[in-house]
Amino acid sequence: xxxxxxxxxxxxxxxxxxxxxxxxxxxxxxxxxxxxxxxxxxxxxxxxxxxxxxxxxxxxxxxxxxxxxxxxxxxxxxxxxxxxxxxxxxxxxxxxxxxxxxxxxxxxxxxxxxxxxxxxxxxxxxxxxxxxxxxxxxxxxx
Numbered sequence: 558x559x560x561x562x563x564x565x566x567x568x569x570x571x572x573x574x575x576x577x578x579x580x581x582x583x584x585x586x587x588x589x590x591x592x593x594x595x596x597x598x599x600x601x602x603x604x605x606x607x608x609x610x611x612x613x614x615x616x617x618x619x620x621x622x623x624x625x626x627x628x629x630x631x632x633x634x635x636x637x638x639x640x641x642x643x644x645x646x647x648x649x650x651x652x653x654x655x656x657x658x659x660x661x662x663x664x665x666x667x668x669x670x671x672x673x674x675x676x677x678x679x680x681x682x683x684x685x686x687x688x689x690x691x692x693x694x695x696x697x698x699x
Contacts, residue, residue, distance in 0.1 A: 559598070559669040560639045560647045566632035567658045571605045571625065574659075583655040591639070596650060600637035634658075644668065 576584070591597035603609075606624035613620040626632060635657065641647045647666050656662055672679055672687065679687075 558641055558643065559671070560641055560644070561667045561669055562600075562637040562639055562647065562651060563633050563665040563667065564602075564635040564657045565663040565665060566606070566629050566634040567660065567662055568629055569659060570634040571607070571629050571632065573605050573607075576657075577659070580655065580657075580659075584657070587653070587655055590653075591637070591650065594650075596639045596641060598638040598640055600635070602635035603633060606632050630663075638669070 588597060588600065591600075606626040609624040609626070611622040611624075611626070613622060639647060639650065641650070644666065651664050651666060654664065657664065672684055
């Protein structure tokens, strides 16, 4: 099972305050453990929402909303993509994580949909298309 591990933003991360050398060192060591255990597939930090944009959809219309965005507690400061046997395993790995922020912080775990989750609506043709897209993307990212 794949999971997205979401590091929630804080006022400091939204203000662009960068992590200390101590935190970067601790996170680097943690990421090495994840890779050695075969858990980590990807992961990165994100710039503050002030450097982002949202696109609001309403039928055929599109509206661009430039950041920053108001509700800090709903924003994402970083993420990992992990491969785990279960939600319980993902929870155990998150518990080992260094606190990703200088003060209080929160990490959310969400399971990523797999092809089998979509049932019969995900036809053999759609599965083939999905595999083709993933293979092409993998070639382009090296």
